[in-house]
Amino acid sequence: MTSRQTYETRPLQCWGKAKEIRQNFYRDYAQAHEDGGLRWSGGAWTFGAIPCGLGDDVYSLTSEPYGASIAANKEFSMRCLEAAERAGYARDLCSYMRNYWGSVILDEYLWGGPFPKPDFIWQDHICCSHAKWYQVVCDHKPDIPSFCIDVAVGPTGELNDNKLDYVVGQMHDGIEWLEKVTDREYDDEKLIEAVYNECRSTSLWAEICCLNKAIPAPLEEKTMFSLYVLGTLMKHSKVVADFYEELRDEVAQRVQDRIAAIPNEQCRLMSDTQPPWGFLSLFRYLEEFGAISVGSLYTFGLIGMWEEMPDGSWGPRTTPQDRGIEIKDRDQALRILAEWNLSKPEWQHFYSPHLKTEMMVRIAKEWSLNGVLLHYNRGCEGLSLGIAENRLGLLEAGFPVMTFEGNMGDEREFDLARTKGRIDMFMETLGYKRSRKAGDRS
Amino acid sequence: MFEQLRDWEKNRHDYAKAWKERTGGKVLGYFCTYVPEEILHAAGVLPVRILGSHEPQDVTEPHIFGMYCPFCRDCLAQGLKGRYDYLDGIMIAQSCLHIRQAYTSWEKHRPPEFSYYLCMPNHVQSPRALPFLTGELAQFKAAVEEWTGKGIGEADLDRAIEVYNENRRLMHAVYQLRKGENPPLTGEEAMEMVIASQMTDKTEHNEELRKVLDGLPTRQNGRDTGVRLMIIGSEDDDTEFIRMVESCGATFVVDEHCTGTRYFWNEVEPRQDRLEAIAARYIERVPCPSKDWMERTRIRHILELAKQWNVDGAIVMQQKFCDPHELDTPAVRKALEGEGIKTLFLEFDVTVPLGQFKVRVEAFLEMFSEEDLFD
Numbered sequence: 001m002t003s004r005q006t007y008e009t010r011p012l013q014c015w016g017k018a019k020e021i022r023q024n025f026y027r028d029y030a031q032a033h034e035d036g037g038l039r040w041s042g043g044a045w046t047f048g049a050i051p052c053g054l055g056d057d058v059y060s061l062t063s064e065p066y067g068a069s070i071a072a073n074k075e076f077s078m079r080c081l082e083a084a085e086r087a088g089y090a091r092d093l094c095s096y097m098r099n100y101w102g103s104v105i106l107d108e109y110l111w112g113g114p115f116p117k118p119d120f121i122w123q124d125h126i127c128c129s130h131a132k133w134y135q136v137v138c139d140h141k142p143d144i145p146s147f148c149i150d151v152a153v154g155p156t157g158e159l160n161d162n163k164l165d166y167v168v169g170q171m172h173d174g175i176e177w178l179e180k181v182t183d184r185e186y187d188d189e190k191l192i193e194a195v196y197n198e199c200r201s202t203s204l205w206a207e208i209c210c211l212n213k214a215i216p217a218p219l220e221e222k223t224m225f226s227l228y229v230l231g232t233l234m235k236h237s238k239v240v241a242d243f244y245e246e247l248r249d250e251v252a253q254r255v256q257d258r259i260a261a262i263p264n265e266q267c268r269l270m271s272d273t274q275p276p277w278g279f280l281s282l283f284r285y286l287e288e289f290g291a292i293s294v295g296s297l298y299t300f301g302l303i304g305m306w307e308e309m310p311d312g313s314w315g316p317r318t319t320p321q322d323r324g325i326e327i328k329d330r331d332q333a334l335r336i337l338a339e340w341n342l343s344k345p346e347w348q349h350f351y352s353p354h355l356k357t358e359m360m361v362r363i364a365k366e367w368s369l370n371g372v373l374l375h376y377n378r379g380c381e382g383l384s385l386g387i388a389e390n391r392l393g394l395l396e397a398g399f400p401v402m403t404f405e406g407n408m409g410d411e412r413e414f415d416l417a418r419t420k421g422r423i424d425m426f427m428e429t430l431g432y433k434r435s436r437k438a439g440d441r442s
Numbered sequence: 443m444f445e446q447l448r449d450w451e452k453n454r455h456d457y458a459k460a461w462k463e464r465t466g467g468k469v470l471g472y473f474c475t476y477v478p479e480e481i482l483h484a485a486g487v488l489p490v491r492i493l494g495s496h497e498p499q500d501v502t503e504p505h506i507f508g509m510y511c512p513f514c515r516d517c518l519a520q521g522l523k524g525r526y527d528y529l530d531g532i533m534i535a536q537s538c539l540h541i542r543q544a545y546t547s548w549e550k551h552r553p554p555e556f557s558y559y560l561c562m563p564n565h566v567q568s569p570r571a572l573p574f575l576t577g578e579l580a581q582f583k584a585a586v587e588e589w590t591g592k593g594i595g596e597a598d599l600d601r602a603i604e605v606y607n608e609n610r611r612l613m614h615a616v617y618q619l620r621k622g623e624n625p626p627l628t629g630e631e632a633m634e635m636v637i638a639s640q641m642t643d644k645t646e647h648n649e650e651l652r653k654v655l656d657g658l659p660t661r662q663n664g665r666d667t668g669v670r671l672m673i674i675g676s677e678d679d680d681t682e683f684i685r686m687v688e689s690c691g692a693t694f695v696v697d698e699h700c701t702g703t704r705y706f707w708n709e710v711e712p713r714q715d716r717l718e719a720i721a722a723r724y725i726e727r728v729p730c731p732s733k734d735w736m737e738r739t740r741i742r743h744i745l746e747l748a749k750q751w752n753v754d755g756a757i758v759m760q761q762k763f764c765d766p767h768e769l770d771t772p773a774v775r776k777a778l779e780g781e782g783i784k785t786l787f788l789e790f791d792v793t794v795p796l797g798q799f800k801v802r803v804e805a806f807l808e809m810f811s812e813e814d815l816f817d
Binding site: 087088089094127128133134135136146148150152153154163166170350351352353378385386387389391 | 766
């Protein structure tokens, strides 16, 4: 199958701003103490809106994006992974976690200087590793007070008061704990503002992903990785919510002007789970076949919040503010925050892979896909959960699937040449020929 | 003395099928020891634990990615091969992600009459866990009542709690005898006893335990105790491995396994609200490492067992790829070694390389007699 169709492409105008937000995030965390601020560490999934009630000078380091950033620096990553192994930790554990631990054990921050020890840990427990991640950090950096919230109450469709009360109760306990360990008075107004921001940013991200239903797609997944990541850093911040609004407007304009992410889009794919971060060139390799990955449940649903629209399609979840809800107190804010996060698409498969398959099939249909690339990711026990069943489900629904094994954060477990070979064969099966070199957009 | 228990452990499927025929009751397979068996017993259902068969298999590759533990794949293989085709239902109580996949794939590809996913809380150290689990148990009880078509009254729950508590007390009594200088039973026999309890009607198991306890205190088993070992780690029903170690001049005198002490260590303490009493038992039990946070309470328990059972050394094992145990193993070994208890770490698969492990175990045991080398 060949096509001479070429589309106009153009860099994103807000790209520089995205980079700046990310750089500021890591800098602000490291420098927080200089002006008497606080530092906390916890996962990208954690309820980051809650520590906002401690003040405007409270900065976080989210552990998964930090582990991924380390992975992209192969030399430092290798030293981190080996440091974790020397300390006795198994090689098959989460590679973000091992990169993070290595940075702690070596006492080196990826962006220079010693590892900035957090003043407290604020985590949620989503997989077998999340709470225990920080037990190990505390083994190596004692005396960091830690709090973790269990969110394992079942899929969103089965949520009831008993389940919600469990999560919200822990949140209330967590706020009391935060006041105690920081000796600061908690400001509910700041919490409420953060909850509004989080709902706004995560709904906006889903809206941006929806724009990629267009043909040609205005964004390709490699670019989306650099944009969705802002949500994993501080989805509760006004900065990120405002940025996503600007991005949404720019991407909408690209759709209207038929500005494509790649000039020769012929074949539309999606991936799954975190990519091998040190080898994102794979996505450029796809372009040589006129293939584009338009996203994934991971890119769409880790940060994006979704709902079924009146026409039956998947669209951005309506925010509480858009529903006219005014948040009046702490309990209401926490209940909205808990319920909002428990509806996260990327969270549902923890209970059943078949829930994930349903969403993947929906994406495959609504985003007009020709095939699926499943990353059997040795680095993440949580997101690879049930992936083999997803493969069976997608095949049953009629979508061609290619699997490849790798690791998001440990380059020793990824074979680039072999993966490219698999892509060659997959694309051949789909009927696409390799026709140009990556980067050649003429 | 342990023949009946061994027979139940080895021929678990025959037992369950015969029980079903004899009683006309329903049999439910469960995947994790956080399942509140008391409620099932109260409903007249026989809960049996789903374990693997320790045979190489090729049926789970399309269903579970190979980076997950061999135990979960071995369990699923049993379902796909129809080894548990007498089950009327299956259930899981939320614990690790690995075993969850065995449940979800089994439910999809071998759908039973009844299946249930119980949201057992992970944050067992939170005061919020008890009311949450109590509520979840009420929902579970209602589901079981609907399935079996009969109500579960307070008297039924009281009776079940007492049967289960008695079972725990009896197994404790057997374990107490292992504290002696010459334990009257081997680690293999102890493991068979606990696994048998996971496969049989507890009233029958209790009856058998009472018989065992009649003769056990005076039993002479004609073997040297040798090095007093403890075994610690993830799911382990590999009796062949235990036998091999005990043939090398050692005896396992205690364990910290979910096929051992973690399964039966604490009882249900009476409360007005029976479901709350049951919930409290599962929240306060010796935790699986997947639930042992933020404080690692399990290590304190391990050290206490080692002290009370006068342990010389410990084999710390885990199923390959078992994240929760991998996250605890360095801390567990450090704590034991800090108390002067030597450790050997071994990673288990569906089958273990007995020859290679034997060499490592012998070398480990030699460390306990190093002074003899220079006599």
